[in-house]
Amino acid sequence: MRKYILPAVLLLLFEMIAVTFWLTKENLFYLFNFSYIGVAITLGMVLYIKKYKHARRVVQLLIGTYMLLYLGLICGENMQIEGFWYYLFSGVFEAATIHYAVAKIFGPLIFGRGWCGYACWTAMVLDFLPYKTAEHPRKRIGWIRYIVFTVSLVFVAALFLAHVGHIAKIMFWAFIAGNLLYYIVGIALAFAFRDNRAFCKYICPVTVFLKPMSYFSLFRIKCDKSKCVTCGKCRQVCPMDVDITDNSRKRKNGTECILCMECVKNCPKDAL
Numbered sequence: 001m002r003k004y005i006l007p008a009v010l011l012l013l014f015e016m017i018a019v020t021f022w023l024t025k026e027n028l029f030y031l032f033n034f035s036y037i038g039v040a041i042t043l044g045m046v047l048y049i050k051k052y053k054h055a056r057r058v059v060q061l062l063i064g065t066y067m068l069l070y071l072g073l074i075c076g077e078n079m080q081i082e083g084f085w086y087y088l089f090s091g092v093f094e095a096a097t098i099h100y101a102v103a104k105i106f107g108p109l110i111f112g113r114g115w116c117g118y119a120c121w122t123a124m125v126l127d128f129l130p131y132k133t134a135e136h137p138r139k140r141i142g143w144i145r146y147i148v149f150t151v152s153l154v155f156v157a158a159l160f161l162a163h164v165g166h167i168a169k170i171m172f173w174a175f176i177a178g179n180l181l182y183y184i185v186g187i188a189l190a191f192a193f194r195d196n197r198a199f200c201k202y203i204c205p206v207t208v209f210l211k212p213m214s215y216f217s218l219f220r221i222k223c224d225k226s227k228c229v230t231c232g233k234c235r236q237v238c239p240m241d242v243d244i245t246d247n248s249r250k251r252k253n254g255t256e257c258i259l260c261m262e263c264v265k266n267c268p269k270d271a272l
Ligand code: SF4
Pocket: 115, 116, 117, 120, 121, 122, 123, 199, 200, 201, 204, 205, 206, 207
């Protein structure tokens, strides 16, 4: 039963978040929202423990489609980075600001870039593409993310500064257009660079939050050097080019891991 302690702790953590937001915001939606996400993650972890090979994909699809289709398209919440700026400038701690605070800013202090491995609706689609691991070494074009980050900030700031009307409606359409653009660019890059996660490595503006915060992550995969035989299998299967045998928190290792567990599953010596 000990192996079920971690899923149980995570479920409890999400329930605490759910109840806290439900009571402080006096909105039942938060109880449903965070309970759903907590249950989906717990289900995935249980499936993983039971050695179901698509466990991560199940969680990714459950959470990704919920956020994209239900929260985004049906409820009309812009959950992309523009939505975060929108709520932030509006001065309300709602929807995208709460989502960013939990999943992408403070949450990564605990679960690192788990968001990228288990919940992101962009990667949910990209992970269906054929290049599970990169066929070429990483390119030095990660600076593009800062440009995309700045453009998103300037776009929303300009709407406020120019006192444009119907910003809420614009944000809804920006969510649809932004996602379409991300999918088109993400899929094109995946094929061009032969790497499903090229968008994550070079373009995604959310990594400007995710990377520094996940540097301090509590949950990390560590390598037991006494068991490791330096076979290199973990590196070969890693979609993010991480050398997980290096236990240091160097930028490359400490901020790129998406906790997908492929290295752990494939290590012949159970060293991870
Ligand atoms: S890096 Fe960006 S696109 Fe990739 S999984 Fe993370 S949040 Fe999603």
